[in-house]
Amino acid sequence: MDEIKGDGDDGTSKGLRLTLVRNVRHTDSCLVLLKGNDLEGNLLKQVRQAAANKMRIRLSQVRLFDTSGKEIQNEADARASVVNRATLFVSSGELCIVKAAPSAGNKRAAASKVVIIANESLVEGPAIDQLNHAAGLPGVVLAVGLPDLHAGASCPIGAAIATHRMIYPSLVGSDIGCGILLAETSLTSSSACKPRTLDRWADSVQLEDPWDGDYSSMLEKAGIKPTQFDRESLGTVGRGNHFAELQVVERIEDEDAAAALGLTERNVYVCVHSGSRGYGESILHTYSKQYGGAGIHLESEEAQCYLEAHDEACKWAKINRHIIATRLVDQLNAECTRFLVDISHNNVVKLSEDQNLKDAGLDEVVEGEVYLHRKGAAPTDQGPVLIPGSRGAFSYLVLPNPPNSTSKSGWSLAHGAGRRLARNAARVGGKAQHPDAKELLITDLLSRVVCDDKGLLYEERPEAYKDAACVISDLVENGLCRTIAVMKPILTYKMRDIYDHRK
Numbered sequence: 001m002d003e004i005k006g007d008g009d010d011g012t013s014k015g016l017r018l019t020l021v022r023n024v025r026h027t028d029s030c031l032v033l034l035k036g037n038d039l040e041g042n043l044l045k046q047v048r049q050a051a052a053n054k055m056r057i058r059l060s061q062v063r064l065f066d067t068s069g070k071e072i073q074n075e076a077d078a079r080a081s082v083v084n085r086a087t088l089f090v091s092s093g094e095l096c097i098v099k100a101a102p103s104a105g106n107k108r109a110a111a112s113k114v115v116i117i118a119n120e121s122l123v124e125g126p127a128i129d130q131l132n133h134a135a136g137l138p139g140v141v142l143a144v145g146l147p148d149l150h151a152g153a154s155c156p157i158g159a160a161i162a163t164h165r166m167i168y169p170s171l172v173g174s175d176i177g178c179g180i181l182l183a184e185t186s187l188t189s190s191s192a193c194k195p196r197t198l199d200r201w202a203d204s205v206q207l208e209d210p211w212d213g214d215y216s217s218m219l220e221k222a223g224i225k226p227t228q229f230d231r232e233s234l235g236t237v238g239r240g241n242h243f244a245e246l247q248v249v250e251r252i253e254d255e256d257a258a259a260a261l262g263l264t265e266r267n268v269y270v271c272v273h274s275g276s277r278g279y280g281e282s283i284l285h286t287y288s289k290q291y292g293g294a295g296i297h298l299e300s301e302e303a304q305c306y307l308e309a310h311d312e313a314c315k316w317a318k319i320n321r322h323i324i325a326t327r328l329v330d331q332l333n334a335e336c337t338r339f340l341v342d343i344s345h346n347n348v349v350k351l352s353e354d355q356n357l358k359d360a361g362l363d364e365v366v367e368g369e370v371y372l373h374r375k376g377a378a379p380t381d382q383g384p385v386l387i388p389g390s391r392g393a394f395s396y397l398v399l400p401n402p403p404n405s406t407s408k409s410g411w412s413l414a415h416g417a418g419r420r421l422a423r424n425a426a427r428v429g430g431k432a433q434h435p436d437a438k439e440l441l442i443t444d445l446l447s448r449v450v451c452d453d454k455g456l457l458y459e460e461r462p463e464a465y466k467d468a469a470c471v472i473s474d475l476v477e478n479g480l481c482r483t484i485a486v487m488k489p490i491l492t493y494k495m496r497d498i499y500d501h502r503k
């Protein structure tokens with residue numbers, strides 16, 4: 001440790017002079033002198049205590065970060081980072097908001113900025129590392145982590161990343177066009193919310209077989225070219241965290257906005273989370289074979305081909321969600337009466353002229369076209385957004401607040417609660433907690449779950465996700481949206497083993 005002589009109060013003992021900067025407002029800072037005697041014990045404890053006193057934060061809430069944004073979590077971290085004349089960022093629980101450190105040999109990274117919007121939501125180190133890494137990629141000018149930020153296989157999820165002159169298929173991921181649809185159905189909540197009705201529906205619905213509707217003319221009408229995936233995959237949900245769910249209104253928080261949408265406590269709604277299935281995956285595969293995780297120059301023919309294929313996959317994913325919603329409701333002898341929301345949370349779009357980076361505080365002026373990659377981030381310029389929680393938690397129908405939706409939030413909202421547990425951890429913990437997986441077929445909200453795959457039942461249990469209420473309150477506190485209504489799941493369709501089901 002680099003110590004300083006004569007900086008202690010007695011002018012002789014060795015001590016540390018630190019600058020503490022408030023994470024949320026960088027203009028709030030103060031100087032702290034730690035006496036040499038204090039440093040013999042637990043350094044982290046001393047610094048946290050000093051930060052709590054000076055910044056009037058409850059000690060239990062204090063979090064410390066070094067200037068690269070790395071959290072100082074234990075004594076070893078403190079001994080490495082808390083050197084004399086160090087600057088430390090102090091948060092009262094929220095994550096740090098600091099500029100990404102430029103990586104060696106990568107000049108562009110110096111212009112990039114990292115923002116994490118999370119006051120209360122849990123955001124873990126690996127997710128921040130992935131966001132920082134993305135911020136350092138050539139051409140990346142802005143990397144925003146929303147409160148549902150979590151680590152993906154290699155790129156962060158719950159992130160909006162702006163690039164200049166480059167396109168990164170890896171930052172959109174394989175499920176191009178994945179998104180959330182919400183439609184009103186002709187079912188009424190009074191008749192649907194009866195346990196016997198829900199059990200009967202849970203026993204009967206099935207979305208695994210290829211859809212037998214006229215998909216060709218549907219695709220043609222939407223101007224989508226036929227693909228090898230149409231017959232088998234259109235109208236099917238897919239694995240992972242995709243689902244089709246019946247929901248009812250738990251409570252309305254904004255009467256006017258709900259009335260404008262025609263949202264009522266009387267109706268049952270259907271929510272679909274699905275994407276472009278194998279189609280999007282095949283597109284990413286083509287590019288990752290050639291480029292790995294690297295970017296493609298916007299002007300290149302490859303980038304233009306990717307963007308065209310991407311746009312087709314987004315349209316395909318939209319039709320897919322429509323078919324899934326109609327198909328599910330049809331099996332309950334009802335119909336979708338109105339489509340209220342359909343947004344994609346995995347895509348790349350060109351920023352419009354009024355979406356500029358002027359207020360992003362970048363070191364360099366960015367001229368020309370900027371593309372925004374969303375991986376698990378909902379757009380704020382397409383009306384209401386449904387932010388799902390988990391099959392055992394409430395979902396939130398929110399209205400974005402466009403004036404506050406700027407580069408500071410990547411023109412985005414969270415797309416869900418975001419994963420808290422990796423799949424493996426959720427499976428192992430789930431098995432220990434519920435040796436009989438069947439317990440998971442009814443949630444704490446008494447909603448029914450259709451999932452014949454035991455592993456998936458564990459992996460997707462509600463505890464695998466962050467607290468959606470916390471994610472929403474972070475968005476609301478940051479002025480990014482307001483809640484129209486809170487929705488409760490009553491039946492979630494994940495997957496059915498059709499061979500067993502037909503027996």
Ligand SMILES: Nc1nc2c(ncn2[C@@H]2O[C@H](COP(=O)(O)O)[C@@H](O)[C@H]2O)c(=O)[nH]1
Pocket residue numbers: 148157178241242243245273345376388389390391392395415416417418419460465489492
């Ligand atoms: N209402 C439900 N929400 C769910 C369920 N499973 C997951 N989720 C939420 O959706 C998002 C989607 O995330 P993505 O990264 O796969 O696009 C996820 O973060 C959860 O919050 C469910 O069964 N019902």
Ligand SMILES: [Mn+2]
Pocket residue numbers: 175178179273274275345346
């Ligand atoms: Mn998705």
